[in-house]
Amino acid sequence: MKIAVDAMGGDHAPxxxxxxxxxxxxxxxxxxxxxxDQEKIMLGxxxxxxxxxxxxxxxEVIAMGEHPAVxxxxxxxxxxxxxxxxxxxxxxxxxxxxxxxxxxxxxxLLGLGRIQGIDRPAIASILPRNGGATLLxxxxxxxxxxPQHLLQFAIMGSLYAEKILGIPSxxxxxxxxxxxxxxxxxxxxxxxxxxxQAKNINFTGNVEGRDIFAGTVDVVVCDGFVxxxxxxxxxxxxxxxxxxxxxxxxxxxxxxxxxxxATSAFRCFEKRIDYAExxxxxxxxxxxxxxxxxxxxTARAIKNAIKRAREAVEAGLVDAIKSNVENTAEVQxxxxx
Amino acid sequence: MKIAVDAMGGDHAPxxxxxxxxxxxxxxxxxxxxxxDQEKIMLGxxxxxxxxxxxxxxxEVIAMGEHPAVxxxxxxxxxxxxxxxxxxxxxxxxxxxxxxxxxxxxxxLLGLGRIQGIDRPAIASILPRNGGATLLxxxxxxxxxxPQHLLQFAIMGSLYAEKILGIPSxxxxxxxxxxxxxxxxxxxxxxxxxxxQAKNINFTGNVEGRDIFAGTVDVVVCDGFVxxxxxxxxxxxxxxxxxxxxxxxxxxxxxxxxxxxATSAFRCFEKRIDYAExxxxxxxxxxxxxxxxxxxxTARAIKNAIKRAREAVEAGLVDAIKSNVENTAEVQxxxxx
Numbered sequence: 001m002k003i004a005v006d007a008m009g010g011d012h013a014p015x016x017x018x019x020x021x022x023x024x025x026x027x028x029x030x031x032x033x034x035x036x037d038q039e040k041i042m043l044g045x046x047x048x049x050x051x052x053x054x055x056x057x058x059x060e061v062i063a064m065g066e067h068p069a070v071x072x073x074x075x076x077x078x079x080x081x082x083x084x085x086x087x088x089x090x091x092x093x094x095x096x097x098x099x100x101x102x103x104x105x106x107x108x109l110l111g112l113g114r115i116q117g118i119d120r121p122a123i124a125s126i127l128p129r130n131g132g133a134t135l136l137x138x139x140x141x142x143x144x145x146x147p148q149h150l151l152q153f154a155i156m157g158s159l160y161a162e163k164i165l166g167i168p169s170x171x172x173x174x175x176x177x178x179x180x181x182x183x184x185x186x187x188x189x190x191x192x193x194x195x196x197q198a199k200n201i202n203f204t205g206n207v208e209g210r211d212i213f214a215g216t217v218d219v220v221v222c223d224g225f226v227x228x229x230x231x232x233x234x235x236x237x238x239x240x241x242x243x244x245x246x247x248x249x250x251x252x253x254x255x256x257x258x259x260x261x262a263t264s265a266f267r268c269f270e271k272r273i274d275y276a277e278x279x280x281x282x283x284x285x286x287x288x289x290x291x292x293x294x295x296x297x298t299a300r301a302i303k304n305a306i307k308r309a310r311e312a313v314e315a316g317l318v319d320a321i322k323s324n325v326e327n328t329a330e331v332q333x334x335x336x337x
Numbered sequence: 338m339k340i341a342v343d344a345m346g347g348d349h350a351p352x353x354x355x356x357x358x359x360x361x362x363x364x365x366x367x368x369x370x371x372x373x374d375q376e377k378i379m380l381g382x383x384x385x386x387x388x389x390x391x392x393x394x395x396x397e398v399i400a401m402g403e404h405p406a407v408x409x410x411x412x413x414x415x416x417x418x419x420x421x422x423x424x425x426x427x428x429x430x431x432x433x434x435x436x437x438x439x440x441x442x443x444x445x446l447l448g449l450g451r452i453q454g455i456d457r458p459a460i461a462s463i464l465p466r467n468g469g470a471t472l473l474x475x476x477x478x479x480x481x482x483x484p485q486h487l488l489q490f491a492i493m494g495s496l497y498a499e500k501i502l503g504i505p506s507x508x509x510x511x512x513x514x515x516x517x518x519x520x521x522x523x524x525x526x527x528x529x530x531x532x533x534q535a536k537n538i539n540f541t542g543n544v545e546g547r548d549i550f551a552g553t554v555d556v557v558v559c560d561g562f563v564x565x566x567x568x569x570x571x572x573x574x575x576x577x578x579x580x581x582x583x584x585x586x587x588x589x590x591x592x593x594x595x596x597x598x599a600t601s602a603f604r605c606f607e608k609r610i611d612y613a614e615x616x617x618x619x620x621x622x623x624x625x626x627x628x629x630x631x632x633x634x635t636a637r638a639i640k641n642a643i644k645r646a647r648e649a650v651e652a653g654l655v656d657a658i659k660s661n662v663e664n665t666a667e668v669q670x671x672x673x674x
Contacts, residue, residue, distance in 0.1 A: 129577060143514055143522035177480060177565040185480035185562045209569030213577035225522045226563055228514040230570050232546030237571050240466060240550040241578065 002054075003309050004092035007036035007044075008061045008079040009099020011296045017098060018044035020302025025052040027303065030310060033092055036061070036079040058082035061099075064295070068102030072110060080104055084111035087288050094289035094309035096280060098297040104290070105141055105283060112288040115318065117325035120145070121285030122153045122224065123292060124160055125231055127212065134212060135161050135170075135219045139281060140228035147190040150174070150221050151198060155324050156284040157219040158201045163315040164282075164308065165218070173207030173217035175226060181206070187223060195221070200324050279304030282312060284321065289313055339391075340646050341429035344373035344381075345398045345416040346436020348633045354435060355381035357639025362389040364640065367647060370429055373398070373416040395419040398436075401632070405439030409447060417441055421448035424625045431626035431646035433617060435634040442478055442620060442629065449625040452655065454662035457482070458622030459490045459561065460629060461497055462568055464549065471549060472498050472507075472556045476618060477565035484527040487511070487558050488535060492661050493621040494556040495538045500652040501619075501645065502555070510544030510554035512563060518543070524560065532558070537661050616641030619649060621658065626650050 005021050007014040014034075018041055021032045031052045034041050038057040045053065060078040062071045072081055080099055084107045086092040097104040101123075109121060122138035137157035142149060154172050161170035174195055176184045181192060183206060195203045204217055212220050212230065222230070250256060279301055280293035289312045291305045312318075342358050344351045351371075355378055358369045368389045371378050375394040382390065397415040399408045409418055417436055421444045423429040434441040438460075446458060462476035474494035479486060491509050498507035511532055513521045518529055520543060532540045541554055549557055549567065559567070587593060616638055617630035626649045628642045649655075 140514060175566060177477060177562060185560075209566040209571075210573030210576075212570050213573040222566075223522075225514060225525075226566055229512060229546040229559075229563055229567060233549050233567050234546075234570060234574050236547030236550040237574055238578065239547075241575065 001310075001313065002031040002033050002086075002092045003306055004033045004035055004056075004083040004086040004095045005302070005306065006079045006083045006095070006097035006099055006104070007034040007041050008058075009097045009104070010293065011098075012298065013098065014040050014044050016297065016299045017302050019299035020297070021053060021306065022050060023299055023303040024306040025050040028307060028310065030306060032306065033083075033086060035083040035086065056082065056086065062103040064100050066100070066103070068100060068106040071100075071103055072106040078103075078107075080107045081111065084108055084290070087290075088112055093313045094291065096291045096293065096302065096305045096309050098280070098293035098295060098302065098305075101140070101292055101295075104292045108283050108286045108288070108290040112286045112290065115285055115287050115322050115325060118152050118156070118285035118321070120149050120152070121283050122149075122156065123227075123281050124157055124284050125227070125281045126165070127231075127234075129213050129215050131215060132167075132218075133165060134215065134217070135165065136212065136227055136231065137219065137221060137284070138224040138227050139231055140224045141283065142224040143228075144225070145187060145223035147187060147194050150187070150191040150223065151194040152285065152325065154195055154201050154203070154219065154221045155198065156321055157221060159317065159320050159324060160282060160284060160312075161218045163317055163320060164311050167218050169202045170218035171204045171216075172201045172219040172221060173204055173211060175212070175220050175222035175230075176206040176208065179206050179208065191221075279306070279308045282308065282317075284317075288318060338647075338650065339368040339370050339423075339429045340643055341370045341372055341393075341420040341423040341432045342639070342643065343416045343420045343432070343434035343436055343441070344371040344378050345395075346434045346441070347630065348435075349635065350435065351377050351381050353634065353636045354639050356636035357634070358390060358643065359387060360636055360640040361643040362387040365644060365647065367643060369643065370420075370423060372420040372423065393419065393423065399440040401437050403437070403440070405437060405443040406447075408437075409440055409443040415440075415444075417444045418448065421445055421625075421627070424627075425449055430650045431628065433628045433630065433639065433642045433646050435617070435630035435632060435639065435642075438477070438629055438632075441627065445620050445623045445625070445627040449623045449627065452622055452624050452659050452662060455489050455493070455622035455658070457486050457489070458620050459486075459493065460564075460618050461494055461621050462564070462618045463502070464568075464571075466550050466552050468552060469504075469555075470502060471552065471554070472502065473549065473564055473568065474556065474558060474621070475561040475564050476568055477561045478620065479561040480565075481562070482524060482560035484524060484531050487524070487528040487560065488531040489622065489662065491532055491538050491540070491556065491558045492535065493658055494558060496654065496657050496661060497619060497621060497649075498555045500654055500657060501648050504555050506539045507555035508541045508553075509538045509556040509558060510541055510548060512549070512557050512559035512567075513543035513545065516543050516545065528558075616643070616645045619645065619654075621654075625655060 058079040060075040123141045124137040125139035137153045280291040283290040372393045395416040397412040459475035460478045461474040474490045498504045617628040620627040
């Protein structure tokens with residue numbers, strides 16, 4: 001059971017990617033295929049790489065600025081396209097990439113295809129919160145959605161929360177501007193009854209923005225436009241708050257001294273809100289396991305993403321989605337008409 | 338020049354509202370009409386209220402749970418409906434309310450009407466950031482928008498930032514999933530050329546979620562669905578972060594002691610991110626000045642909201658919007674066809 005890792009994708013590629021793969025190989029005894037420029041990867045691996053690691057040469061790289069779909073079609077020898085191909089052809093069971101999100105999505109979608117019954121694969125992002133994690137789906141794959149897409153996101157997110165995050169009967173909420181059933185825009189108003197009728201999810205109703213980080217539900221469902229903006233706004237706010245706090249602290253020597261004493265607490269706090277702990281975000285709905293990582297992923301993030309990929313394979317996530325989506329085809333038809 | 342204040346709206350009404358009005362009357366020598374249950378207001382005012390304050394009796398109250406438009410039509414004697422009526426009839430120049438946002442919006446819209454050329458009034462929310470503030474418009478008034486609505490929000494937000502926040506030629510950004518012109522959902526893709534063509538705003542292009550708190554632009558334009566969710570998510574995240582931080586701190590006596598020493602920095606920090614500093618959010622596009630406050634507004638928030646209302650009147654904000662919107666009618670027509 002090998003996992004294909006795109007060694008050339010990410011701000012710190014290939015260095016941090018290779019290091020993360022080595023750590024995963026050592027810690028989990030996981031077999032890994034590093035895909036990318038052989039020479040550079042070998043340089044990163046050094047004299048005695050773990051026996052679990054092999055290298056697959058792919059000479060091309062898709063850069064951040066390139067148009068995803070165009071680049072994926074044109075650069076057949078790119079690391080991400082080749083890594084996905086290894087999964088499609090059974091050489092690997094999952095793919096992990098920290099490169100361009102658009103390219104990783106396009107390569108996965110074109111290379112692996114969609115699960116029958118899923119119109120739009122979606123990115124599930126795992127957000128740290130007090131006492132656990134909340135899954136946000138879709139975190140940015142689909143900017144314009146139809147009600148039945150949100151239902152499909154809900155089913156996939158619920159299965160991921162149950163099988164990978166270990167939450168029994170995960171509570172699923174629809175992200176909205178108010179809790180009442182009558183609140184919402186056209187999309188959420190139409191999606192609400194579909195989610196309520198779905199038998200294979202534990203739908204608890206609408207949730208508001210503040211619920212994302214409050215632990216009210218385990219899975220938050222939204223379209224990818226809203227999901228992308230909420231995620232990035234949260235990232236920006238956390239950075240801005242930390243900066244403002246540090247400014248206040250450095251104004252007085254007493255506060256400075258106090259904060260120095262509280263340093264270990266700060267570090268623990270920063271670790272708790274660090275995305276790297278959770279590795280990457282799975283692209284759910286494609287016919288295979290594909291994990292998309294943050295562009296600025298460190299070795300630790302890559303190691304954890306490899307762990308997530310392995311868990312998804314072991315839990316039979318793709319098959320679980322297949323059988324659950326088939327069951328809801330009837331509900332969707334009823335709901336739409 | 339009197340300002341009508343809805344004394345019965347808000348979680349801490351009438352106590353905090355009356356106190357805030359008294360503070361504003363004393364500090365700014367502002368004439369204020371407190372609208373609501375006369376007996377309760379008098380009780381709050383005590384023995385020697387400032388001479389600038391008068392009371393207008395309105396026996397009814399619109400509660401948080403009521404359907405806004407229905408309640409506003411039915412309860413003609415409610416404090417918010419009467420406060421708006423005072424503005425319409427020239428008894429007051431602005432209205433301030435911390436009651437149900439929906440009711441304040443409906444009462445303002447029905448009572449004052451729309452400015453010609455504005456299809457949808459919008460809420461402009463002022464967000465604190467390092468070294469200033471960012472205006473987010475629409476913060477929740479309109480869940481489904483058309484491209485020309487976003488253009489109107491941009492113009493109104495820009496005028497508010499210039500005339501009230503004192504920012505010359507405010508930078509206006511369109512909230513989106515990427516900076517490139519080709520990024521976006523149907524709405525933002527169609528709105529982009531409209532904003533670019535508008536001559537009376539300084540449109541700098543698309544911005545992402547993280548830009549909201551980074552100070553990249555002065556005005557962030559979005560539909561009210563996204564705006565509401567981003568605002569509430571930010572509120573929830575700030576609360577969650579503070580809670581997690583306090584948990585880490587209380588784990589060791591050293592960190593606890595350190596944080597005690599840093600208390601004043603903490604307080605300054607909390608003050609900087611406190612919405613109460615900025616008072617309320619103006620409802621822009623109605624034919625008059627209407628300021629909507631957070632439900633949990635304290636006296637300080639009300640005092641600051643009254644100050645904002647006065648500034649909007651003094652700056653001639655409504656007239657400025659009127660003349661600027663007329664000028665863009667042509668651009669909109671060109672853009673839509």
